[in-house]
Amino acid sequence: MxxxxxxxxxxxxxxxxxxxxxxxxxxxxxxxxxxxxxxxxxxxxxxxxxxxxxxxxxxxxxxxxVERPFKRASREYRDHESSVVIVPTPNGDVAIGENHPLAIAAGPCSVETEEMIVETAMRVKAAGAQFLRGGAYKPRTSPYAFQGHGESALSLLAAARAASGLGIITEVMDTADIDKIVEVADVLQIGARNMQNFALLKQVGKQSKPVLLKRGLAATIDDWLMAAEYILAEGNPNVILCERGIRTFDREYTRNTIDMAAIPVLRKLTHLPIMIDPSHGTGWSEFVPSMSLAAIAAGTDSLMIEVHPNPKKALSDGPQSLTFDDFERLMVKIKNLETAMHQI
Structure with a gap:
């Protein structure tokens, strides 16, 4: 009520x-x-x-x-006004939300070396990104796949933050790691596989830094918003919803199926800011530019794009990562489309 x-x-x-x-x-x-x-x-x-x-x-x-089960996340809860998440970064505050400039997060799936992550940070910043994304802890389907460097990678992210001034987005997988990740990250990411890890949601809801909540592989929009409700109910109002593709019938041509319709649906149902991840949403770098532009046209507030200095040698998610040159070309198109959208 x-x-x-x-x-x-x-x-x-x-x-x-x-x-x-x-x-x-x-x-x-x-x-x-x-x-x-x-x-x-x-x-x-x-x-x-x-x-x-x-x-x-x-x-x-x-x-x-408020008739919907997600009370705090509902648009009615804010009298139909969209909320804005303000993220303090070394380069200044970045606002993520409707009617604000598009926020761009870019970087590799996994932090590999200091040289690699610092170089990536500097290149994506030069192209126009506000955030560096990079995994220190990585959930993988196979127990034998690269799981990330863990705690040691956090210091590498800190070095990239100091060198570039970009905000840091990195994933938290375990409640035991929250405190050490909070020291480095500006935004805590909850990955798709942990979207309904309710103990983890409650704990990130008890700290004050913004939380990026990725949609689960088979989650309905109601499931997703109820997961956000767990974070909001613990007192943290700074939640960003990230659509990163869901699992459907066709796995041959795309890794996942990106749900572009989620953008207008979320805008109707919730006041929370929206991010689109076209890299996980498609699984192939050649599709990332068109899906990025489609997301902007549909009204997303932000994008998360995987970028790697040498995708063929990436320790994880190489096929969906853009090169530096590809990212720079995409950013030109993004800026042109943003300008055109403001004139509509």
């Missing part, structure tokens, strides 16, 4: 309403929008008469029930 106050409601009146609702055993969560303040009510509201709440103050515009 949410309480929407009128434009211009005094802060003192909002606080008084919150105090009254708290005395009823509810926990009002204050969401301050551009024009209005919305109160999200947490607690037993199923039998609560909304008219009783409306009578609390003439400054209350309306009281609404």
């Amino acid at each position: 949410i309480v929407v106050t009128k434009i211009g409601t005094p802060a003192e009146e909002v606080n008084r309403i919150c105090e009254e609702l708290s005395s009823w055993g509810l926990s009002p969560e204050k969401i301050v929008g551009k024009h209005k303040t919305v109160l999200g009510l947490v607690g037993e509201t199923a039998d609560l008469d909304r008219h009783r709440i409306e009578e609390l103050s003439p400054w209350i515009e309306t009281v609404l029930r």
Whole structure:
């Protein structure tokens, strides 16, 4: 249930309403929008008469029930305003959200050497990226595949961050690793295979850095948004949803099937920012440029693109990684399309 106050409601009146609702055993969560303040009510509201709440103050515009199971993630929870995740980086704050410049994360699937990750960071930054993505810990289908260098790779990411000023996005797989990853990462990634690792979701929800939540291999949109709800329910409002392709019937021509329809569907259902990963979504570098541009046309807020100095020698996900030159050419097209989109 949410309480929407009128434009211009005094802060003192909002606080008084919150105090009254708290005395009823509810926990009002204050969401301050551009024009209005919305109160999200947490607690037993199923039998609560909304008219009783409306009578609390003439400054209350309306009281609404959130019918969807994902309460905090629902668009209604923010009175239909999109939320923006602000990520502090050495190069300055980066805003990820609707009506903000497209945010680009680029880099290799796995951190391999310091020279490789620093060189990649400098090249993708020069092309226009704001974030370096790179895995220190890697979940792999086979136990014999390269699993990442683990903790030692975090210092390499820190070196790349210091050299380039880019924000760092890297995956956390285990609750025991959160504290050490938080020291280096600007955004914590929850990978597709851990989307419903509820213990992990709860723990990343208890820390304050933004969380990038990738869609599971066979997850419905409801499953995905309920996973986001776990993070939001623990107090962390900074969640970014990343579509990275789902598993369907055809595995011969693409690694996964990227769900472009998820962009307008999410925009309708949730206030959370949206990212598209065309690299995992297709599995082949030749398809990444067209899917990147398609995602922009569909309205994504950000892109995550795999880039490697020598994809043929990459320790993981080489076939879907762009070379530096390919990424630079794609970034020119992205900037041109962004300009055109602003004119529509």
